[in-house]
Amino acid sequence: MRPVSARRTVRLGVCVAAAAGLLSAGLAAPAFAEEQTDQLWIQAPNEQKLTPGGSSSEGSPLDIGLYHDNNNFAVTDGRLSVDISGVAGVADVTWPDNCAPAGTTAVCTVPEVPVIDETYSPQVHLTVRAADGAEPGAQGRITYAAVATGGPDGTLEAPLDSFDTTVSVGSAPDLSLGEIAPVKNLQPGAVQTVPFAVTNKGSERSEGLTATFTASYGLDFLTEYAECTYGTLGGDYAPMSQATCSFDQVIEPGGSFALPAPLQVALAAHAYTERLDISVEPGNGAADLSDEDNYTIAAFRAVNTADFAAQGAQVTGGVGETVTAELGFRNNGPAWIGNLGSGDPVAAVDFTVPEGATVTNAPADCEPRTLSGGYYPQRTGAPRYSCEMPYWALPDTTRSLPFQLRIDRVVPDATGRVMLTTGGSSPATFPFDPQPANNMTQLTVNATPVA
Numbered sequence: 001m002r003p004v005s006a007r008r009t010v011r012l013g014v015c016v017a018a019a020a021g022l023l024s025a026g027l028a029a030p031a032f033a034e035e036q037t038d039q040l041w042i043q044a045p046n047e048q049k050l051t052p053g054g055s056s057s058e059g060s061p062l063d064i065g066l067y068h069d070n071n072n073f074a075v076t077d078g079r080l081s082v083d084i085s086g087v088a089g090v091a092d093v094t095w096p097d098n099c100a101p102a103g104t105t106a107v108c109t110v111p112e113v114p115v116i117d118e119t120y121s122p123q124v125h126l127t128v129r130a131a132d133g134a135e136p137g138a139q140g141r142i143t144y145a146a147v148a149t150g151g152p153d154g155t156l157e158a159p160l161d162s163f164d165t166t167v168s169v170g171s172a173p174d175l176s177l178g179e180i181a182p183v184k185n186l187q188p189g190a191v192q193t194v195p196f197a198v199t200n201k202g203s204e205r206s207e208g209l210t211a212t213f214t215a216s217y218g219l220d221f222l223t224e225y226a227e228c229t230y231g232t233l234g235g236d237y238a239p240m241s242q243a244t245c246s247f248d249q250v251i252e253p254g255g256s257f258a259l260p261a262p263l264q265v266a267l268a269a270h271a272y273t274e275r276l277d278i279s280v281e282p283g284n285g286a287a288d289l290s291d292e293d294n295y296t297i298a299a300f301r302a303v304n305t306a307d308f309a310a311q312g313a314q315v316t317g318g319v320g321e322t323v324t325a326e327l328g329f330r331n332n333g334p335a336w337i338g339n340l341g342s343g344d345p346v347a348a349v350d351f352t353v354p355e356g357a358t359v360t361n362a363p364a365d366c367e368p369r370t371l372s373g374g375y376y377p378q379r380t381g382a383p384r385y386s387c388e389m390p391y392w393a394l395p396d397t398t399r400s401l402p403f404q405l406r407i408d409r410v411v412p413d414a415t416g417r418v419m420l421t422t423g424g425s426s427p428a429t430f431p432f433d434p435q436p437a438n439n440m441t442q443l444t445v446n447a448t449p450v451a
Helices: 014-026
Strands: 040-043 047-050 060-068 075-083 091-094 099-102 105-113 124-130 139-149 155-157 164-169 175-177 183-186 191-194 198-200 206-215 219-221 228-233 240-251 263-267 273-282 295-302 306-311 313-315 322-334 348-352 357-361 366-369 384-388 398-407 414-421 440-445
Touching (some): 040 075, 040 139, 047 060, 060 105, 060 139, 175 273, 198 206, 206 219, 219 240, 219 273, 306 414, 306 440, 313 322, 322 440, 348 398, 398 440
Parallel strands (some): 047 164, 183 295, 313 440
Antiparallel strands (some): 060 124, 075 105, 075 139, 091 124, 139 155, 191 263, 206 240, 206 273, 219 263, 228 240, 273 295, 306 322, 322 398, 348 414, 366 384, 414 440
């Protein structure tokens, strides 16, 4: 499956649905497969629309990047090949300093290739403008290929013939949002004014605009506009607040739009890593000429903590009996934690089965493992289990994991380790957790009574 633009995949809700699908699909593979494989990808927009104007036009940014899947490997020396022969007579390209052009191709260097997450941004920034004389309707393709050093075999290559950008010349509004620099080291309760500037870079007027603001769980809207409808989202996703706004101000080509009053948000007491997703589109149902710059993120990092704790249990049973052990996870707060960009689980509960007992039923979210953490072929009877939590955990969230165990032989004070990880085989170090000692506990079977 061809990856789409990173600016789209990191949207609140949308990105998590995609990540959840990938995680579900991955359950059919051996549990250790992700640790042993890696893949290089090219991030590029599917299409780029330009306004006529030739060399006199400002041009549009075309941002391309490289990333890979597995952070267990370091990937360096990325080389992105860009072929613009397919847009001859349609568009002209201005190359950045990290690209070496030769005729209609260029090789662009990316010294460090990252794993995609909330901090990811494309590394190659082209400028594309309509060629002199190009008429509306003209169209062509820019194609890409890439290799890098790293991965399990020492070399990674992006899938061939899988990445291209269709460039076309048209006439329409082209709303563009400015980028917003992230803000860190904020205290819970802090108030932030969010920059919001929209420019019409197109050749047609925009009859108003629609703006959508989606705030993560730790952000509260302080400014409310009469033109907006406010509500909350949730369900399968982390709780969010959303404002959908319709403004009727006409934006002429080259003109700009500002909100009636500055947009302010406040960080809640449970804030940690927060974001406000902003998108705009022309009014009256008009299509935007190039919507790659119709979306941006305002990111905020609060100084806060969240105490993650593993939940153990004690059970008692005779030979042949089946007992239920309620293991689990709890976020004692005060902060909530959400992997909003990646959709990765906030933690995994890793359970080692006590001596003398056999698991006869495990929760659906728990994967069987060998004692060393490798692939185990059966759902029951495994010596170890890894149970992924959702991608978010609110303060005071508790996740219960009921395991059914058959007592094969009575071993007094038999214990099994219950620890929090990030999905691997080792105890996790959570940077926000002030009490790592309670990330590990145990299940005790047939504890010796205290005299």
